[in-house]
């Protein structure tokens with residue numbers, strides 16, 4: 001059993017695999033850490049998996065698998081966790097945006113007794129304005145909802161074997177790794193790092209996929225939006241009773257409003273709120289539906305260690 005497993009989710013990263021392997025294996029060898037590298041190709045359509053295989057043939061410390069299609073980074077991380085055998089496991093991006101030297105810091109913290117070492121971004125690196133705007137909104141909502149500071153957190157973490165086993169045991173299919181590592185608890189230590197420039201290639205996230213990711217993560221972690229719907233409903237009932245009484249009194253006294261504006265505004269506001277509420281409920285229903293189907297998180301089509 002190696003001391004350290006490093007999980008590298010890789011989606012269309014043909015340019016990065018070999019470079020990342022070279023950098024990590026050099027760094028860990030120099031520091032006498034017994035390691036294994038696990039590349040999970042997330043249904044890549046380029047040479048990513050072939051490149052992983054080439055390295056795995058040369059170096060037994062490298063393993064990898066390929067998904068049957070793109071299942072997303074979350075699935076790739078969990079596949080890596082399931083494959084990992086190390087006493088500690090690091091999850092990091094394979095584009096070297098998570099600086100490899102920080103692994104050593106994390107490893108030291110783990111040696112000193114930490115069970116989860118969270119990589120915290122001290123700066124977010126270069127991002128487009130729209131990206132920053134969307135992620136900004138997303139993280140403020142998440143921070144408010146799950147009461148954990150999500151803004152600076154990332155998927156760059158070190159987990160003790162116990163934590164990996166606990167995470168892999170979780171039955172839910174639609175996971176949010178970043179927050180789940182808070183949720184499972186354990187002795188947690190933070191390590192700060194600067195987000196680097198991507199080594200090669202470009203980011204795999206579009207603004208659209210980020211918004212979808214955000215909604216899926218909010219609904220996977222909290223039912224607060226559902227409760228907000230009930231609260232808004234109650235506020236409106238109170239409002240309706242007040243307005244109803246006032247309207248009746250005016251009607252009886254013979255000086256009822258004949259304004260259409262009020263009616264139209266009320267219809268629009270209430271109609272809008274009902275539709276939003278239905279949407280929120282629908283989102284949760286969809287999640288229940290997805291989880292109940294019980295489909296696996298991912299499907300592995302090839303593995304370097306089973307040929």
Ligand code: UDP
Pocket residue numbers: 008009010011012013042070071072073076092093094095097202203204205
């Ligand atoms: N990734 C993945 N599946 C996806 C999208 C991304 O496994 O569907 C991997 C990607 O190969 C990289 C990491 O997740 O190692 C982070 O992705 P990226 O660098 O595109 O995101 P960013 O750093 O821009 O947030």
Ligand code: MG
Pocket residue numbers: 093095097198203
């Ligand atoms: Mg990246």
